[in-house]
Amino acid sequence: MIQLMINGTPHQLDIDDDMPLLWATRDIVGLTGTKFGCGMAQCGACTVHIDGQPIRSCVTPVSVAQGKNITTIEGLDSKEARAVQSTWEKLDVVQCGYCQSGQIMSATALLAQNPKPSDDDIDAAMSGNICRCATYARIRAAIKEAARSLA
Amino acid sequence: MGQEYMNPKNINYDKIINLSRRRFLVTGVTAGAGLTLGVYLGGCNKPSAEKATEAAADKMAAAATNEAGPGLAGGEVVTDSSFEPNAFIRIGSDNMVTVVSKHLEMGQGTYTGLATLVAEELDASWDQIHVEGAPADAKRYNNLFWGPTQGTGGSTAMANSFEQMRKAGAAARAMLVGAAAQKWDTPADSIAIKDGVLSHGNLRATFGELAELAAHQPVPTDAFLKDPDEFRLIGTVLPRKDSKEKCYGKAVYTQDVKLPGMLTAVVAHAPRFGGKVKSFDATEAKALKGVVEVVQIPNGVAVLAKDTWSAKKGRDLLTIVWDESSAFKLGSDEILAQYKQLAESAGAVARKDGDAEQAMTQAAQTFEAAYEFPYLAHAALEPMNCVVKLTAESCEIWNGEQLHTGDQMSLAALFGIPPEKVIINMLYAGGSFGRRANPHSDYVLEAASIAKAINGKAPVKLVWLREDDTQAGYYRPMYYHKIKAGLDKDGKPVSWQHRIVGQSIIKGTPFEGGLIKDGVDGTSVEGVANLPYSVPNISVDLHSPEIDIPVQWWRSVGSTHTAFAVETFIDELAVAAKQDPVDYRMRLLDKHPRHTTVLKLAAEKAGWGSPLAAGKGRGIAVHESFNTYVAQVAEVTVKDDGSYSVDRVVVAVDCGIAVNPDIIKAQMEGGMGFGLSAVVSSKITLKDGKVEQSNFHDYTVLRMNQMPEVEVHIVKSAQPPSGVGEPATPVIAPAVANALFNVTGQRFYVLPIVNVSNTQLASRRKHVA
Ligand code: FES
Ligand code: FES
Numbered sequence: 044m045i046q047l048m049i050n051g052t053p054h055q056l057d058i059d060d061d062m063p064l065l066w067a068t069r070d071i072v073g074l075t076g077t078k079f080g081c082g083m084a085q086c087g088a089c090t091v092h093i094d095g096q097p098i099r100s101c102v103t104p105v106s107v108a109q110g111k112n113i114t115t116i117e118g119l120d121s122k123e124a125r126a127v128q129s130t131w132e133k134l135d136v137v138q139c140g141y142c143q144s145g146q147i148m149s150a151t152a153l154l155a156q157n158p159k160p161s162d163d164d165i166d167a168a169m170s171g172n173i174c175r176c177a178t179y180a181r182i183r184a185a186i187k188e189a190a191r192s193l194a
Numbered sequence: 195m196g197q198e199y200m201n202p203k204n205i206n207y208d209k210i211i212n213l214s215r216r217r218f219l220v221t222g223v224t225a226g227a228g229l230t231l232g233v234y235l236g237g238c239n240k241p242s243a244e245k246a247t248e249a250a251a252d253k254m255a256a257a258a259t260n261e262a263g264p265g266l267a268g269g270e271v272v273t274d275s276s277f278e279p280n281a282f283i284r285i286g287s288d289n290m291v292t293v294v295s296k297h298l299e300m301g302q303g304t305y306t307g308l309a310t311l312v313a314e315e316l317d318a319s320w321d322q323i324h325v326e327g328a329p330a331d332a333k334r335y336n337n338l339f340w341g342p343t344q345g346t347g348g349s350t351a352m353a354n355s356f357e358q359m360r361k362a363g364a365a366a367r368a369m370l371v372g373a374a375a376q377k378w379d380t381p382a383d384s385i386a387i388k389d390g391v392l393s394h395g396n397l398r399a400t401f402g403e404l405a406e407l408a409a410h411q412p413v414p415t416d417a418f419l420k421d422p423d424e425f426r427l428i429g430t431v432l433p434r435k436d437s438k439e440k441c442y443g444k445a446v447y448t449q450d451v452k453l454p455g456m457l458t459a460v461v462a463h464a465p466r467f468g469g470k471v472k473s474f475d476a477t478e479a480k481a482l483k484g485v486v487e488v489v490q491i492p493n494g495v496a497v498l499a500k501d502t503w504s505a506k507k508g509r510d511l512l513t514i515v516w517d518e519s520s521a522f523k524l525g526s527d528e529i530l531a532q533y534k535q536l537a538e539s540a541g542a543v544a545r546k547d548g549d550a551e552q553a554m555t556q557a558a559q560t561f562e563a564a565y566e567f568p569y570l571a572h573a574a575l576e577p578m579n580c581v582v583k584l585t586a587e588s589c590e591i592w593n594g595e596q597l598h599t600g601d602q603m604s605l606a607a608l609f610g611i612p613p614e615k616v617i618i619n620m621l622y623a624g625g626s627f628g629r630r631a632n633p634h635s636d637y638v639l640e641a642a643s644i645a646k647a648i649n650g651k652a653p654v655k656l657v658w659l660r661e662d663d664t665q666a667g668y669y670r671p672m673y674y675h676k677i678k679a680g681l682d683k684d685g686k687p688v689s690w691q692h693r694i695v696g697q698s699i700i701k702g703t704p705f706e707g708g709l710i711k712d713g714v715d716g717t718s719v720e721g722v723a724n725l726p727y728s729v730p731n732i733s734v735d736l737h738s739p740e741i742d743i744p745v746q747w748w749r750s751v752g753s754t755h756t757a758f759a760v761e762t763f764i765d766e767l768a769v770a771a772k773q774d775p776v777d778y779r780m781r782l783l784d785k786h787p788r789h790t791t792v793l794k795l796a797a798e799k800a801g802w803g804s805p806l807a808a809g810k811g812r813g814i815a816v817h818e819s820f821n822t823y824v825a826q827v828a829e830v831t832v833k834d835d836g837s838y839s840v841d842r843v844v845v846a847v848d849c850g851i852a853v854n855p856d857i858i859k860a861q862m863e864g865g866m867g868f869g870l871s872a873v874v875s876s877k878i879t880l881k882d883g884k885v886e887q888s889n890f891h892d893y894t895v896l897r898m899n900q901m902p903e904v905e906v907h908i909v910k911s912a913q914p915p916s917g918v919g920e921p922a923t924p925v926i927a928p929a930v931a932n933a934l935f936n937v938t939g940q941r942f943y944v945l946p947i948v949n950v951s952n953t954q955l956a957s958r959r960k961h962v963a
Contacts, residue, residue, distance in 0.1 A: 067503075078575075080890075086660075141625060
């Protein structure tokens, strides 16, 4: 039995301990806001927070996530998250939207650690998140605007 | 973005006014190539929808053939108090207006754009509008540019729906007004509508309050469309309808569908195209926890499990012996060698103006160049997937559905059922870039064949892992171009000979009849066969070799390669003629004002001609695709190690009337960025028939740190709107290559351009005379 604490709710799952957190979250728990894009930590679509840190859930076995606080897009609720999500909406960042849960998880974690990120900071924190629709210019603008709104 | 181009008051609409003033018949009008307005009668809501809509569709068809005249009473089946004036609109007693989008939302903004058209004519409030995807039903939801076919592509969604959706809104509006007139016992022309509220004197009613009564109104035999100067939504920036759910992880994609008892399938595909299963051993896979079944399907072996991870683990444990006797075994180098060989002889004629060969002999100087383009994967972030549920007589799928009619036919044929027994639920697509409109229904049929192999005993979700998506083919084909041009003593081109070699995308598909003429696949030569530059003698010819690698349209199709060849070559000619690249193009585009307008605008906004710091350069390109005109100026920085960055891109676009300027801007940014991936790094290569790339570590795409600043300027236009999903994509490659030339003095003939010091890219321009 694997015990996961996701968005403050405990889950007991009868799964092998090598199952990546991504698939446990999506297929077993049924939270599908976290997306699958590559399965090898290349695209960032599966980004969730473990104890506030952004991680790629597609390469994180559930055994590693046990006993920690896991936050997915569905449970995101912090002042940074609210600023990021409302700015994302205001600037209409999304296109297909498939990468955006991961983008928002990465951006929220960035702002929690660095309230005034420079362009280089944004590059460093966000270059692991691929957007095939290339919404990057708006993601950058939205992060800056969210940072301003939090200041 | 320049505000002057965004203000609808600045748009000159003269040309379309006459068109829209025309009265139209709501029921059963046929216009143009047999298109039937999808406006039909019926007041039913969901529960009994199927029967009623069929009846309504039949009635529509009858009306279209004049068996029933105008003035037919509406609202014959009212099951609740909602009002469904036509196939595109449903108004509930809760005051929600549901717009049914016949087109797939894959990021391009079509849900927002189509809803804007309805809301405009309906005088609805934007907040009360909600959008849902249409079912597969080509009778009502065909793409008006594609005859009796329902689907999304070729940047046609806005263009083909512009009148249709407005008419749907105008008809519903007239019926609401009729209802209010009846209720208040006052003439219809004394009733006003604004932001979803009808009024007469002190009387007020919402759409919701009038819905039931409106459903019983006669369908108007005529209704006016607004004059463009009355538009209050079209031309303004309205927020996207899909933003919120996509920002909160609530939007539902195919990947997210979970049906009761559903199994997830991961497939082992042949390592080479054309390979077949000879035998397989699934003992280990079947022993795995979670794995339920292992079945052979026509193109591989599928492992079905209770979850994706178990299915993947099971798939990796399969032992398969492949029969590769008829598999494709060549590599990219060998294919290229064949193409170069082919380019030595004449191909099928795509254009012939004057006598290019003769004129070449008279030229003061001639130039030649050859261009190479690799295969490209679409690599939508959501890998291909499809959910299938079978019953004894029907097949229901959930899919980011881009080609309803094609997939419906394919599935009907597979199961031997009538097409209307194939039910398609169109979900959001996590990108597509053309991939989900597969004319062979490849991944949809794969999912269906798995469901069939288990006799439909459980619904099946086929999931392609990234590796499957990268290696399964249906690529933008590899292409080779050879161009020769002759200039007169003033540097003006007098002859242009252009030969193209590459696989046909269209051959062997249902589109063959329409798109291949005299042996020329129009999608292979678009952008060259219609070369806009004034050259008196032009010849364009094409070889379409048959290679067993599946190919498909990729965002902007033929223009992905033709724009690069034409726009870098014309740049070379400008330099040879000792003229500024913008001026040179302007002169040769004397018959193409929409090209010159965007060219001038982009150059001006980019500060064309102003000095740049050392190591920096500027390049320009202009190209029309899908009736949309785009010019881009790219600014690059080349570093000492030969690496380079694209720092800034200025885009000018003319797409006719700008329905939603912010979505146009987003598509220019994103379309350009998508094209930029293929400039800086993406390529699919083969070795011994095997695809060498598998995931985003080796099929690399643009990332945040590579994204330039983008500035978009929209040309004021009175032309009908044309699409914006694709036309920004092909322009960036030549703009960047020309900018790199501006810095390095070196020309680039091979995409991608990973590094400017790469010796493979050494200048091949031959100054012949
Ligand atoms: S799915 Fe985890 S990084 Fe791509
Ligand atoms: S919005 Fe489509 S992948 Fe980012």
